[in-house]
Amino acid sequence: MKNKTFGLIYLEPDELILQVFERPSMKLITEVRSGTMQVGAHPVANYAHNLVAIVNSLTGFQRVLADYGVEQTKFYGNREDLSPVAARYVADQIEVRTGLKIHWLNTSQLIADTLSRLMTKLPHFDELSKKSLYVLSMGLNTSTLAYFRHGKFQMSWDIDLGGARLSQLVTTLRQTTTNPSEIILDYISSKLEYLVPELRHVKKSRLLIQNVSTLAQSFVPAGEQLGEVPREEFEQRYQSLITATDQYIISHYDVNEQSVNWVLPNYLVAERVIHLLNAKHVYATNISVLDGVTTAASGGQQLISQMIRTSADNLAQRYGADSKHNAFVAALAVKLFDALQPIHRLSQNDRLLLEIASKVDDIGNFINPQAHYRHSAYILEANPLIGLSDKDNHIVAEVARYHSMESPHINQRSNTSLDLESQITVGKLAAILRMADSLDDSRQQKIKQVRLRLHDDELQILAKADDDLVVEQWAFQKKSQLFKAIYGLKPVLITKEED
CATH class of the missing domain: 1.10.3210.10 (Hypothetical protein af1432)
Known part of the structure; x- marks a missing residue:
């Protein structure tokens, strides 16, 4: 009898995730997540430092896979800003210690996987993108702005801004200045400057923000994948975050002690992009990069x-x-x-x-x-x-x-x-x-x-x-x-x- 389960393991800089699906429906049977892993400063993908934790989690995942009788498992990793040489070293050590062979995905592939998922699974995507829809996908090291029209992908731009990398700059500035947010905003604007000629003629655009969990948790209704973010509410939240303490953010948002540092940078980038596009409507989605990897792994090419x-x-x-x-x-x-x-x-x-x-x-x-x-x-x-x-x-x-x-x-x-x-x-x-x-x-x-x-x-x-x-x-x-x-x-x- 053909095995009816399929396993997917996904490694990202701060977490390792296992999902087991039922075939052919790809219905999720179970999901297991590792503990939080510490991201690095240079690079953000600090896998070598976290190797023991990664191996321990993978060993536990293998027991879960055996319990469910999973015979086929795909193992993907977010290479983020890891060098090819370092990626080969990490992959070799993982395979030696667990027998699992990781397939690295670069940022470009992960963005394509995620956009594909949005196009096929996000309700009302064709309607949202009938005229001008921009999708801002936030990453830890870099981000991407993609443009859709008539339901079809038109182009994308890489943005040299990411939540974890910006948070490191914010931390440094807090030690030397009383207004780090203003300096960060100028820095973000400089990174977006090359998009100004490209977006000069944008009118009545819509912006969909992806991979910002605090927005999705607050504005996407339970059981759904899309929610509108009123501009006034976004602005109020943005202003409160500029002066908020880490403890305030942890108590008001579902974030841990590491990702609390990424909340403000994500909002700073989103605010600048909204301003640049003069977006009339802003939306958030809880569709994740992992969802995109799942779609690609199950044949969505x-x-x-x-x-x-x-x-x-x-x-x-x-x-x-x-x-x-x-x-x-x-x-x-x-x-x-x-x-x-x-x-x-x-x-x-x-x-x-x-x-x-x-x-x-x-x-x-x-x-x-x-x-x-x-x-x-x-x-x-x-x-x-x-x-x-x-x-x-x-x-x-x-x-x-x-x-x-x-x-x-x-x-x-x-x-x-x-x-x-x-x-x-x-x-x-x-x-x-x-x-x-x-x-x-x-x-x-x-x-x-x-x-x-x-x-x-x-x-x-x-x-x-x-x-x-x-x-x-x-x-x-x-x-x-x-x-x-x-x-x-x-x-x-x-x-x-x-x-």
């Missing part, structure tokens, strides 16, 4: 993939890329990918990465057309796309790097920082993208139909066009060499004009 595509389109537009050329190359690249599936044997996630790389491979032209592929790579490394893991974002950047001239080299530093399997994936995807890109080298989308045919050691590409393909033929001869080297097939372009 479609909306996240669409968010990744939208973010790639936004990045391409920001850097002035040719949208028609991007769309043509992306469509052709995934067509080649699908037709060549028995040969490359890559995954559907790799297909998505190829599509994304096709949309952003030319953004480096914004800096300099000469060696633009290198500029594209480091722009992508500096601007991770929402929903992508660190490794996937790195793969996209490397595929963009090799889409034009350079080929992956065993000693190339950017390539060797990936594991061997990912290096092979980069080569396979770059070879397909390079060939697809060559078929629109004139940037005029002349080809209207493409078919593939394998003949002995040749990959024949039969293309129908509405104009001559002299430029494309020339580019194809150069750019198809990488494909031949990686796949062992000789690409041949056979052209025919449309009737």
Whole structure:
């Protein structure tokens, strides 16, 4: 008989949580939480310091999982501001001591998971986002502001502000000044300054605040997931918190001795964002990051993939890329990918990465057309796309790097920082993208139909066009060499004009 339970463990900087669900309904059977763990100053994700407590909690969780007969468990961790090296160390120690393998999620992935949950499970979301809805997701180290319209994700902005990190600044300022809140407000405003041009034309917007438990507890009715926060009541509470003592906050809000320090910073950020947006209506939700992780773990990837595509389109537009050329190359690249599936044997996630790389491979032209592929790579490394893991974002950047001239080299530093399997994936995807890109080298989308045919050691590409393909033929001869080297097939372009 197939096991009907599923376990999910989620590690975040201040807490470890176990949930057991019933399948296929994903009804929550039980939830167990660890004691509060002390967050760090630098970084906030102080997992190495809390390792003994983490291992002890996990050992207890394993007994609960055994009691419920859970055979499949997924274990996720919020990497927050932990370095990749430190994350590997912590993961290794956890696996050695418990046998559990953790899958780290970066902030970008967690935000995408949470937004996906809001879009699918929050009542009246389509109505709320019919015109302009902004979602402020507060984190411990950083936060995110996302924009929705007509029920669909439009764009997001990273904000270098988080409750725990700001609370550390507040603590320091209280020792040196009598008005720390005013200084913090100026600091927050400086961090939001880059959004002012982006939001200049915002009118009659709505703001949904997520991951601020004190707001959700006060304004979301029992048994519901959404509640409106009257501006006057928010302002009164905000003003009282500026001068409130920790003891007052603990006695009036359901917070512990550590998270009490995050209450005021969260309200300070929310107040500045409300002011910046001139939000006419403010809402709070009790849907958490953990809820988002649960949705993603149970297969809710479609909306996240669409968010990744939208973010790639936004990045391409920001850097002035040719949208028609991007769309043509992306469509052709995934067509080649699908037709060549028995040969490359890559995954559907790799297909998505190829599509994304096709949309952003030319953004480096914004800096300099000469060696633009290198500029594209480091722009992508500096601007991770929402929903992508660190490794996937790195793969996209490397595929963009090799889409034009350079080929992956065993000693190339950017390539060797990936594991061997990912290096092979980069080569396979770059070879397909390079060939697809060559078929629109004139940037005029002349080809209207493409078919593939394998003949002995040749990959024949039969293309129908509405104009001559002299430029494309020339580019194809150069750019198809990488494909031949990686796949062992000789690409041949056979052209025919449309009737």
